[in-house]
Amino acid sequence: MSRHPKHATPDHEILPAIGERWSPRAFDPGRDVSRADLLRLFEAARWAPSSFNEQPWRFVVTGPRTSPEPHARLLASLMGSNQAWATHAPVLVLTAVAATLARSGEQNEHAWYDMGQAVAQMIVQATSMGISVRQMQGFDRDQARAACQVPATFDPVVVIAIGYAGDPDALASEKHRAQERQPRLRRALTDFVFDGIWEGNPFR
Numbered sequence: 001m002s003r004h005p006k007h008a009t010p011d012h013e014i015l016p017a018i019g020e021r022w023s024p025r026a027f028d029p030g031r032d033v034s035r036a037d038l039l040r041l042f043e044a045a046r047w048a049p050s051s052f053n054e055q056p057w058r059f060v061v062t063g064p065r066t067s068p069e070p071h072a073r074l075l076a077s078l079m080g081s082n083q084a085w086a087t088h089a090p091v092l093v094l095t096a097v098a099a100t101l102a103r104s105g106e107q108n109e110h111a112w113y114d115m116g117q118a119v120a121q122m123i124v125q126a127t128s129m130g131i132s133v134r135q136m137q138g139f140d141r142d143q144a145r146a147a148c149q150v151p152a153t154f155d156p157v158v159v160i161a162i163g164y165a166g167d168p169d170a171l172a173s174e175k176h177r178a179q180e181r182q183p184r185l186r187r188a189l190t191d192f193v194f195d196g197i198w199e200g201n202p203f204r
């Protein structure tokens with residue numbers, strides 16, 4: 001079996017669900033993600049570590065059939081280039097974090113970090129189930145907040161498209177069609193892992 005061009009070419013052995021994860025823009029518009037499968041993805045997020053175990057993450061799930069009005073408003077909050085492809089994803093999720101710590105009322109400086117970990121776990125779970133995810137920072141936070149009625153004490157972080165990878169040729173943008181087929185590029189480990197001290201000391 002030939003390797004999918006988007007799969008990682010790791011220099012060291014990694015879990016299949018990490019190497020096979022990639023972020024499509026082309027989603028199959030005819031294939032919904034079942035509620036049971038979505039619940040499994042959020043379950044994976046649920047067991048992520050977080051600072052003080054505050055679990056600051058929140059997710060608002062929208063779909064064109066299950067919650068058409070919030071879904072349409074959330075889609076409209078995306079910047080144009082994201083809207084163009086995300087309109088075909090069967091599920092859009094708005095993520096938001098608690099701005100303050102429940103334990104003290106102080107600002108939670110690690111809330112976004114915790115959200116990233118929760119989403120990372122969710123995506124590894126999704127990959128193992130053949131489900132694809134693409135995250136987006138390109139959206140209007142105020143519009144998205146209004147779309148899903150996020151309380152003022154929470155901050156929108158990213159919008160996540162979830163579905164099954166579709167046909168790259170169905171993408172409207174030529175640039176997106178080309179990117180959908182390009183191999184994924186990564187820095188070498190020696191560029192970002194250091195041994196003891198930083199400069200000139202890659203960890204090998």
Ligand SMILES: Cc1cc2nc3c(=O)[nH]c(=O)nc-3n(C[C@H](O)[C@H](O)[C@H](O)COP(=O)(O)O)c2cc1C
Nearest residue numbers: 021022023024025082134135136137138139158184
């Ligand atoms: C925080 C975050 C924000 C992102 N925002 C966007 C976005 O607005 N639009 C988009 O098309 N992709 C977005 N992406 C997807 C990245 O471009 C993608 O993950 C990256 O190019 C690496 O590709 P891969 O996920 O296939 O390995 C975002 C990813 C992350 C983690």
